[in-house]
Amino acid sequence: xxxRLGMTPASLWKRVFAYFVDLAIINxxxxxxxxxxxxxxxxVEIEDFKLFQFFQGNLETAKILLxxxxxxxxxxxxxxxILEYKIKQSVGKVLFSIYVKSTKxxxxxxxxxxIRNITKISLxxxxxxxxxxxxxxxxxxxxxxxxxxxxxxxxYVIK
Amino acid sequence: MIIFVLILLTLxxxxxxxxxxxxxxxxxxxxxxxxxPIKGVISIExxxxxxxxxxxxxxxxxxxxxxxxxxxDNIKGIILEINSPGGTVVASxxxxxxxxxxxxxxxxxxxxxxxxxxxxxxxxxxxxxxxPMSVTGSIGVISSYLEFEGLMExxxxxxxxxVAGDYKDTGSPYRSLREDERNLLQSRLNKIYDFLVSDxxxxxxxxxxxxRGLANxxxxxxxxxxxNGLIDYLGGKEVALETIKGLANLTKIGVTEFREKEKWYDFxxxxxxxxxxxxxxxxxxxxxxxxxxxxxxxxxx
Numbered sequence: 001x002x003x004r005l006g007m008t009p010a011s012l013w014k015r016v017f018a019y020f021v022d023l024a025i026i027n028x029x030x031x032x033x034x035x036x037x038x039x040x041x042x043x044v045e046i047e048d049f050k051l052f053q054f055f056q057g058n059l060e061t062a063k064i065l066l067x068x069x070x071x072x073x074x075x076x077x078x079x080x081x082i083l084e085y086k087i088k089q090s091v092g093k094v095l096f097s098i099y100v101k102s103t104k105x106x107x108x109x110x111x112x113x114x115i116r117n118i119t120k121i122s123l124x125x126x127x128x129x130x131x132x133x134x135x136x137x138x139x140x141x142x143x144x145x146x147x148x149x150x151x152x153x154x155x156y157v158i159k
Numbered sequence: 160m161i162i163f164v165l166i167l168l169t170l171x172x173x174x175x176x177x178x179x180x181x182x183x184x185x186x187x188x189x190x191x192x193x194x195x196p197i198k199g200v201i202s203i204e205x206x207x208x209x210x211x212x213x214x215x216x217x218x219x220x221x222x223x224x225x226x227x228x229x230x231x232d233n234i235k236g237i238i239l240e241i242n243s244p245g246g247t248v249v250a251s252x253x254x255x256x257x258x259x260x261x262x263x264x265x266x267x268x269x270x271x272x273x274x275x276x277x278x279x280x281x282x283x284x285x286x287x288x289x290x291p292m293s294v295t296g297s298i299g300v301i302s303s304y305l306e307f308e309g310l311m312e313x314x315x316x317x318x319x320x321x322v323a324g325d326y327k328d329t330g331s332p333y334r335s336l337r338e339d340e341r342n343l344l345q346s347r348l349n350k351i352y353d354f355l356v357s358d359x360x361x362x363x364x365x366x367x368x369x370x371r372g373l374a375n376x377x378x379x380x381x382x383x384x385x386x387n388g389l390i391d392y393l394g395g396k397e398v399a400l401e402t403i404k405g406l407a408n409l410t411k412i413g414v415t416e417f418r419e420k421e422k423w424y425d426f427x428x429x430x431x432x433x434x435x436x437x438x439x440x441x442x443x444x445x446x447x448x449x450x451x452x453x454x455x456x457x458x459x460x
Contacts, residue, residue: 029165033172037180061413064179071175079168086160094161 007152009138010098015151018092022080025091030075034068073121080117085110093151103148115147190235190409192400193228194416197221197239201246201254201276216243218250224417225257234415236407238399239267239284245275245297248351255358258283264406268399269293269390274378278389279355282362285406287390288399289381296384298359299376300351302344308335363388 083090084100085108093099100116102108119125119141132142140150197216199205205217228234239258245251258265258280267273267281269289274297281287281295289295311318311333318333329340336344352374360370365388373379373387384390392398404412 025165029169030172033169033176034179037176068179075168075172079164082164083161086164091161091165 007099007101007154009140010096010151010153012133012139014096014098014153015133015139018090018096018098021092021095022090026076026079030072030079034072038065038068077114077117077120080120081110081113084108084117085113096153098151098153100149100151103150108149112147112149116141116144116149119143190407190412191231191233191415192236192238192403192407192412193224193231193234194238194240194414195221195224195228196242196417197254197277197280198242201243201250201280203247203250203253215246218246218253221254222257225254225261228417229261229263234263235409235412236264236266236403237261238403239265239280240270241267241273241277241281242270243274243277244272245277245279248276248300251276251279254280255283259362264403266399266403266406268396269295269381270395275299279359281390282359286392286402288392288394288402289384289390290395291380291382291385291393293381293384294378295381296373296379296389297376298355298370298374300348300355301376302348304330304332306332306335308333 080090084093088099088101088108100108100113102112119129129141129143132145133139136145138150144150199215201216201218201221203218205215205220225237228237265284267284267287269277269281269287270293271290272294273281273289274295278295278298308318318331320328320334322328326340326343328334329336330344356371356374357367359365359374360367363370369388373389379387379389381390381393385393392402400412400414404410
């Protein structure tokens with residue numbers, strides 16, 4: 001029996017846990033630096049679900065907060081895009097030994113890494129994108145299919 | 160590579176956050192006006208019950224909002240949004256005292272109703288704005304109650320009076336007031352009334368005699384109150400905002416409304432309150448229809 005090192009689609013649980021690890025890191029390096037400025041911008045008590053009314057009365061604040069949110073989203077996407085382009089892994093993926101690879105017979109491009117991670121700007125897009133995984137054999141998100149990438153783990157397979 | 164990317168992202172995040180903090184907060188930020196609601200009957204604790212939801216306001220909560228607004232450097236003025244028939248003397252006085260002690264300009268904006276204790280609170284503000292059809296005034300004190308001595312007598316129910324201290328049960332609904340008791344209670348009410356009139360006159364910069372003449376307990380429409388000096392401007396929210404901008408010397412403002420944070424169980428409290436209300440309404444309707452159809456005889460003989 002010959003065994004060889006092959007690439008198989010990474011299991012869902014590994015991908016989910018890797019994602020949470022990455023989220024924790026992003027919270028620390030991207031979101032935490034902006035916490036003080038967010039508190040200064042919105043330093044009065046606002047009741048739950050009354051944010052819209054607050055913004056209606058404070059358009060300047062709304063613009064600045066929108067800009068800050070956009071910045072956080074861009075830095076979040078860049079975290080994954082740069083690491084996956086350079087070393088085919090993010091920190092979470094390193095911990096669970098899973099990798100990003102191109103489904104085409106070519107090296108992973110930066111544009112592919114950007115496109116596959118674009119839905120990570122916010123929670124709802126990434127959840128919707130991830131639901132697609134349930135219906136694919138290779139556990140690909142929708143934007144992974146569009147970007148021709150997939151997440152694999154290296155395992156020994158029987159030749 | 161990982162460490163490099165993490166450090167780079169962290170540095171970029173901190174740098175951009177600092178630039179935004181220095182350039183777009185504090186002095187560049189529009190000044191805030193706090194709108195603090197005073198809605199419903201005013202009492203110390205407010206109304207918080209599974210059975211009854213009368214929509215009252217707690218003076219403790221209003222005082223807390225006022226103190227929060229006063230200590231917040233970004234808040235440059237306060238609008239009291241008043242829609243209240245008044246309330247207890249002590250609860251109203253607590254709010255009046257804090258409003259007077261505020262370092263920031265205050266405008267009272269009376270909406271549908273701002274009478275009695277609520278008007279007293281409004282008078283403590285720097286300016287009062289009300290709609291021409293608002294109901295305000297009703298400056299006076301009330302302590303009336305139902306007395307059942309006659310009714311109990313008709314049904315052979317006796318009130319056994321056991322007291323140590325002759326005035327201990329003064330005001331009991333089970334017996335009528337003696338003349339000396341009536342005079343005592345009335346004198347207390349008069350003292351509260353005199354204090355109220357004097358304080359309102361002082362707050363509004365009016366002659367006490369003039370206020371005493373207006374303080375007959377009756378209400379005034381906004382237009383009438385404007386004509387007799389009880390309020391300053393006729394109008395609504397826009398007028399209140401323009402007034403506070405003038406008092407605070409601001410051209411551009413942001414508005415922050417202070418609201419009670421609804422807790423997760425407040426939804427169930429509302430449902431419970433409505434259920435008890437409709438239960439009572441149902442029982443009442445049932446009694447009415449039975450009475451009408453002569454199935455139930457309720458009479459006083």
